[in-house]
Amino acid sequence: MDNLFDDLIYEGRIFANKEVLRHAYIPEKLPHRERQIKSLADILSAALKGETPSNVVIYGKTGTGKTATVKYVSKELERMGRKMGSKCFMIYINNEVFDTQYRVFAYLARIFNKKVPLIGWPTDMVYSEFKAGIDTDDRCVIVILDEVDRLATRGDGALYNLSRINSELNNARVSMIGISNDLTFTELLDPRVRSSLSEEEIIFPPYDAAQLQDILGERARMAFNYSALNDAVIPLCAAFAAQEHGDARRALDLLRVSGEIAERSESKTVTEEHVRQASERIEANSIVEVIKTxxxxxxxxxxxxxxxxxxxxxxxxxxxxxxxxxxxxxxxxxxxxxxxxxxxxxxxxxxxxxxxxxxxxxxxxxxxxxxxxxxxxxxxxxxxxxxxxxxxxxxxxxxxxxxxxx
DNA sequence: CTTCCACGGGAACACTGGGGTG
DNA sequence: CACCCCAGTGTTCCCGTGGAAG
CATH class of the missing domain: 1.10.10.10 (Winged helix-like DNA-binding domain superfamily/Winged helix DNA-binding domain)
Structure with missing residues (x-):
């Protein structure tokens, strides 16, 4: 707090900055993911030397930091690329949304200023548009496919075409990073696609309770006001989430909702009881949400x-x-x-x-x-x-x- | 060993909402 | 404008199969 009024505004309040607990927030530090960051950076560094990086598949359950790590590394890579004058494009695609070959290529083509309708064209035409779009320049395009397993059955054509696109390009180079929470999804793929896609593999193991505590502690420092948390709160959130296969997202939700409940009940601090209530409420909410939709x-x-x-x-x-x-x-x-x-x-x-x-x-x-x-x-x-x-x-x-x- | 039933994979079909072409 | 092409989705149809009671 560097302003007199900040102190007054925040006095007696639970949260200092709730935003850092949200899913969209990408932290500066990713505790316990140093190895994975290093591996990924090593693989992708080829892009800076004007080579084509190997394709990578990243495996790990939900909330193990896959997406955050990839986004973090790609931000760094793009920055390095600008500094060194090599053109690196990282394109993030969530295949939960773009889950067919057509949609993937239409999205990619649009990024390179091609006009492709959302539906209607033959797929190979959309694919050619995308190819023409990237090949105008000497550059390295890295396509990040989040939730690739969604493409395994219906959209495997997209993976097939992406894996062999380099032989059809004259200037640009393309590699893929697949992110999957299903370890077995490659079994559904054509063997050629499988071997090409998973040239490299990085595993994200679930966090254990101690690691979750570190992560929560890191965020809580920014999210909550000093001494707004009882000592037992973070260990309890970590323990709850560790039971659910070490899901950090879940742990952060739990912490956030606990704070919200404490705030609403006009408590000065967040207590274990609030965490228990939060756990129940998250459970109930998610069930209701699923049924509604x-x-x-x-x-x-x-x-x-x-x-x-x-x-x-x-x-x-x-x-x-x-x-x-x-x-x-x-x-x-x-x-x-x-x-x-x-x-x-x-x-x-x-x-x-x-x-x-x-x-x-x-x-x-x-x-x-x-x-x-x-x-x-x-x-x-x-x-x-x-x-x-x-x-x-x-x-x-x-x-x-x-x-x-x- | 037979027998029975729903399970579940796969092909086929219908339909939708968009394209391009003459 | 009429007409056909195309991807994608939800559904039905067909049928081989697993496995314990009888």
Whole structure:
């Protein structure tokens, strides 16, 4: 604090600068990632010598600092490039958003001032536009593909074309950095693409509790006012996040929300109790968020499980039971039911989202089923689900059922 | 060993929203 | 303007398969 008023404004407040706890913030220092930074810098340094750097794949679970590290290194590389007069372009693409070959090349071509419509053209035409766009100059273009695993099935053409583009260029050079949280995704790729893409590999192991404490401590110094945190708060946040495979993002969220809760309850400091509340609230929020954004048909499937819980006094149901209830619900809502096959996929998606758990059970003579059960508290699910105006009609259904069982 | 059932992979299809061409 | 081409998405259709009860 270098101003008299700063002290007054911040007196008694919890946060000094909340922004440093947000996901978008890239810190100056990345604790416990020195090795990975060094490896990546070594590989990419070829770009400064006018060579083509090897392609790299970076593996690591969510919140292990992959994206932050890559962004940090690319910023440094671009700066060095400017200083040394070699042209380095780092292009960051999130394949969660650009998840098909067309979209990837359209995005890249647009960066090099080519006019490409968002859809409509044949893909090879978009690809040629991109090629023409970069080849106008002697330069090194490094394409960062965040969440590359998204490209593995539908957009593998993009990886194939990128991996062989250099032989078709006269002036520019292209390399790729793939960022993936799935260690096995390359198995889905064409062998040629696989070997070309992963010439180098860097692994980001999860942080352990002690490392998370360092990271949190670093940020907390900037984010919170002096002595706004009880001593146990950071270790507790670290411990919670370490249980969830060392997710630093999660840990930072937890710290931020704890602070917000403390602030709202007009407490002078953040306590362990606030952390516990924050943990619960983050959990509940993420479930609610997931359910809200579910496509309508999935919501009906999910509510079918809910309705079954009411009707029978059970927790787990066979896929047959769920499908029957689903058909009845569709009928009730005046909607076309999907086929069993499709519903089975929807159930699998709900399973991946962690809303239900589906276990394959073989009942010998009586065939094979999935046993489906709700894996989140019913209280979280129901209000959100029936908030959807289309599903409102099912609420009355529940009430009728409840009366009948009385 | 047979038998039964849904599972789940893959092909095929329908549909959408955009292009270019004559 | 009508018409066909194209990528992408969601769905249905078809079918081989796993594995314990009988």
């Amino acid at each position: 579910l496509p309508p048909q999935s919501k009906i499937v999910l509510s079918s499980v809910l309705l079954l819980r009411r009707e029978r006094n059970k927790r787990r149901f066979s896929s047959g039971e769920v499908y029957n209830m689903y058909r009845r619900s569709c009928n009730h809502l005046d909607m076309e039911p999907l086929t069993q096959r499709r519903v089975s996929d929807l159930v699998a998606e709900l399973d991946i989202l962690g809303l239900v758990s589906a276990v394959i059970v073989s009942k010998g003579r009586y065939g094979r089923t999935k046993e489906i059960s709700l894996s989140v508290p019913e209280g979280y699910v129901q209000p959100v689900l029936f908030e959807d105006y289309k599903l409102k009609a099912l609420v009355s259904n529940i009430k009728v059922k409840a009366q009948m069982t009385l």
